[in-house]
Amino acid sequence: MATLADRLDHLLGRKTADKLSEAFGMTTVEDLLRHYPHRYATQGAELGDTQPAEGEHVTIIARVEKADEVRMKSRPGTRLAVVLVSDRHKIDVTFFNPHKVKYNIKPGVRGMFSGTVKYFRDKWSLAHPSYVILPEPRDPEVGGAAAAPVRVRGAGALAGLARSAQGSDGIDMSIFDRALIPMYPATRDVESWTVMRCVRQVLDQLDSVDDPLPDGVRIEHSLIGLDEALRTIHMPDTKDDVTRARERLRFDEAAAVQLVMARRRHDVEVRSAPNCPRRADALADEFDRRLPFELTEGQLSVAAEISADLSQQHPMNRLLQGEVGSGKTIVALRAMLQVIDAGHQCALLAPTEVLAAQHARSLTAMLGDLAAAGELGAHDLATRITLLTGSMKTAQKRQALNEAMTGDAGIVIGTHALIEDNVSFFDLGLVVIDEQHRFGVEQRDKLRSRGRDGSAPHVLVMTATPIPRTIAMTVLGDLEVSTLRQLPKGRSPIVSRVVAAKAHPTWVDRAWERIREEVAEGRQAYVVCSRIGDGEADDDAAFDPAAFELLDESATGKKGKQKTPDTKSVLQQFDELASGPLADLRVGLLHGRLPSDEKDAVMRDFGEGDIDVLVCTTVVEVGVDVPNATVMVIVDADRFGVSQLHQLRGRVGRGGHQGLCLLITDTRPGGPTMTRLEAVAGTADGFELAQLDLQLRREGDVLGVAQSGTVSTLRLLSLVDDVEVIAAAQRFAREITEKDPELKQHPGLASMMDAALDTRKAEYLEKS
CATH class of the missing domain: 2.40.50.140 (Nucleic acid-binding proteins)
Known part of the structure; x- marks a missing residue:
């Protein structure tokens, strides 16, 4: 007879077991039985x-x-x-x-x-x-x-x-x-029928399975036992059998995810962190006194939550999510100033050099002489902001590293370069991670381990892509969540329109005319393309797997196989506009493979109004703030995901003038891709779009499967449909880990967690 923990090679033979291991990572009986029919x-x-x-x-x-x-x-x-x-x-x-x-x-x-x-x-x-x-x-x-x-x-x-x-x-x-x-889900080498034969062979030998879920939990949620569920899911007699088995096994998956998150939350809570209560009449107060505008109620409420967290002796672990342009950056800056007032340093991690440089410029501008420590004319309370990126010249990098190590820099802003082993801080008290979904768990942990004398810095992660409740509970369950919905006063709503290029070619000409009209009024524009187009792999291309899967028949070959649709590269678009409809305007070019100093120069010129139209890739997706830009034309908009389109259009209308976003596409009217684009154009509510994005992508891509390169480890659980199951599993997991954080008293739950979720691939849970 066999148990769930037995090795497959003992039951099926080495040849078959090796194939299952190579194709699906299965090594035990439980691994095989958790490979459910689809x-x-x-x-x-x-x-x-x-x-x-x-x-x-x-x-x-x-x-x-x-x-x-x-x-x-x-x-x-x-x-x-x-x-x-x-x-x-x-x-x-x-x-x-x-x-x-x-x-x-x-x-x-x-x-x-x-x-x-x-x-x-x-x-x-x-x-x-x-x-x-x-x-x-x-x-x-x-x-x-x-x-x-x-x-x-x-x-x-x-x-x-x-x-x-x-x-x-x-x-x-x-x-x-x-x-x-x-x-069954299958591969070319291990077909469904092979899996079926192996499952039947194992079930014939399987002993009765002990259930790791407490009786009270099963009764409360009307769940059948694990032994019955595992046998029934593979050999049901009726559709009702399938439903009952899936309900139980779906709860197992939800509980497995929540146990991972609850244990991670506990690991953070037991660490010590620097105590950083707000100080009166210090740098943070001086900054607030100088603010030329009033903070929104939402900003003040979220700031109070963060301030209270920073005053504790265990690490803050908080997600700040908010609409594009809702003012997350100033909330994060006020938190950093509170930590600096307590005598500690802050690190701000950005996903791209363009965004890191933009943060350095904007924070320096907001602080003025409060960011000029060590310079003539600096305020007595001033700190210093230092930028560290991978492409900096050796002398610049050496100076930045020294300022971080000695503590001269109160705020160190950088890209992945901040995570390198040669970077050390004098006394790191707070880590702010912008666009947290661009970073993996191991990268976050590297900065978390840089605290002084064994303490862990506080962590604030930010995203301008609103996250549906199920995603927040499932993939960010170790974080407290703060949400900014309210936009600052003076922000005009953005008008979005879909331009069907094939059906109405003259509409594209009208798009370039609209840019000319805005420039004539003294304003500026973006033209965003999906790829660079110089023959090399596009490291900032906007290819979106979810969008590509939704392409309709216009992007389908004769034999029904998808082909890559024709798209306009940023280099091609720049040449056409600069020599054609926008020839008499000042047109600039920006993409991710330009040298760092050239990218900085282009962004500086655009920010200062020396460039009328910036033709670019998605390097401007987040964080770029040019209030005078009022128009954005997104070329081949069907190549972008819902959230990405919402992020991009948030770059315009940031001043006192109306923002306009035009989504150009060759997609035929009435198809699913056009429907998706029209949905984006039809609402400015990022939270509504986030739910739409989840429904279109389903779980896999939203959970970051594309980044991790693995198949989704959620087999039955749906983040779209199973809100109640996830919430119930979260309550159960937190109750268990409060009493037994290492699950030493619940070995069956630990085993279930590993088998139901495959925690070897759990890194993707940190990416939403």
């Missing part, structure tokens, strides 16, 4: 009385009623017109290479058919589905004896099933007598 093939009953949706993938077991070779009307050749009978349904199927399939697809044969639903004249059908011809069911009238052995034949994605059915170690074809047949 759908079930049926005898047709799942279709019910409703018709399936266009594009839905359907896998059914049915019998061939008719199979006629007929001539095609629109082109030469023939097709095989097939009628399947399954339960009470008749399904039309077409095969376009009848000479290859007509010897298998004959009237009377029984098979499994798998394909995508297509509609024609209100009737759905399957076109050229994968199939496998199955043996006849066992006949109970003759003692359950199987039908005479037949050669199992198949094609397409189901050809592997036919291969697996051959030989003594092949799959037991009697499984296809069941009402529901599990279909």
